[in-house]
Amino acid sequence: MNERELRDRIALHGKSIFDRGLTAGSSGNISVLVSDGMLITPTNSCLGRLDPDRITKLDRSGDRVSGDAPSKEAFLHHSMYQSRPNERAIVHLHSIHSVAVSCLAGIDEANVLPPITAYYVMRVGTLPLVPYFAPGDEKLAAAVQRAAVAAHAVLLSNHGPVVSGKDLDSAVNATEELEETAKLFLMLRGEATRYLTPDQVGELNQRFGKK
Template sequence: MTDITKLREDICRFARALHERGLTHGSTGNISVRTPDGGLLVTPTGSSFLTLDPARLSRFDAELAHVEGDKPTKEMPLHRAFYDTRGTAGAIVHLHSCHSVALSMMPDVDPNDFLPHLTPYPIMQLGRVKLLPYFMPGDAAIGDAIRGLAGKRSAVMLANHGPVVAGKSLEAAVYAIEELEAGARLAMMTRGLSPAGLSDGDVAALVSKFDVEWDD
């Protein structure tokens, strides 16, 4: 099995698992992965994570020209922006997961630090998550907003829309975005209950111990 064949199958396998667990729905969400030649494999526009065909994934060459497969997701601007600004990005996952979207609409959320510090793993896997304002899906302005972060965030939350996470590998990006949704779900479950979250000292220790990106 060639590297590119395995990447195609991995994208479809992870996408199906995300759909089956209700982390995205219908034809929402998109994934891109760097190929060994510097190009990209991208999920097609209008496709369901449940029924992706490995052979029909959109393929781009190293100059990001579309060379094979179906028409790519309309969210290419956000994918390009992450790859352009984060040299470590090997994969990007964007979902429309319900709890993170719900949390993005709450009036008292910190735009610079979207997830409350309730448990260690969102901090360890994501660092600070930046909440970006609402943009129409597919708007090139989403890419501009991500570029404006200058590669300092591995994860953003698009208000009223969904999370986007860049990882060194597809597996890492999937696990991190699952952690983001789990953190948002916990935040919504405990909202208004004054939960005992992590202290500033606890957060600082995690950032130091696990070398977490913690841009202010």
């Protein structure tokens, strides 16, 4: 896609995400790499009402080229791309079920969600938990960069998911699969649950590639 098409695509996905209640108010941000930099949703913008022409463009040094001021969490995107050089898009949401899971005590910080469904394994795979940092604390960037070396999706403690993909559609699809799996996980807490076995997970990874 050319830059015009990518701007329109970001706005289309943003509206879909917002309209279905996956993020609220002005929370959440989306970015896509382009040949000479990055497109990212502006600061204090509602994903449901994005103007494609006002989406921020940053150059490779992170300086604004056009559009409104960038998301305050642009540094998260930069750090994720550093660890995921083959991926071209990132979605960060404050989706309610994923945030709820990020607040739980006693979860596995190396891999937060169990393999409940095949599609979660195929689209998300491993989900490490990143420790809590206050909003805007740039020490979070280094923590995300470390966690993202081994996983294209990370969960920020008491905050929300950051998910990268080979393109925008892939990143959005994986983010939505993560949110649905978080919802299932919360629904099943306290119930005797049959997760996928290690052999079943291994077969999926062999057939579809490990995430």
